[in-house]
Amino acid sequence: MKSTKLHYYIRKTGALFFSLLFFFSTNAQAPSGVPYGDPEPVEWDLFNIILLIAIPVIILIFYFKRKRNKKK
Numbered sequence: 001m002k003s004t005k006l007h008y009y010i011r012k013t014g015a016l017f018f019s020l021l022f023f024f025s026t027n028a029q030a031p032s033g034v035p036y037g038d039p040e041p042v043e044w045d046l047f048n049i050i051l052l053i054a055i056p057v058i059i060l061i062f063y064f065k066r067k068r069n070k071k072k
Contacts, residue, residue, distance in 0.1 A: 042048055 042052070
């Protein structure tokens with residue numbers, strides 16, 4: 001019984017450590033003196049429609065087909 005509690009605390013401590021490490025590394029990479037422009041909406045031309053809508057939908061279709069074929 002003690003080993004399961006120890007395993008639980010090690011997992012929780014490790015998860016906390018890596019989440020804090022990730023948080024500090026991402027904040028350290030944010031530039032502070034860079035001027036930012038105003039965000040603009042996406043222009044819906046043919047390239048952006050294919051890139052942002054069609055390709056992700058095709059990837060999801062192939063993923064679910066493959067997942068269903070693995071179950072059979």
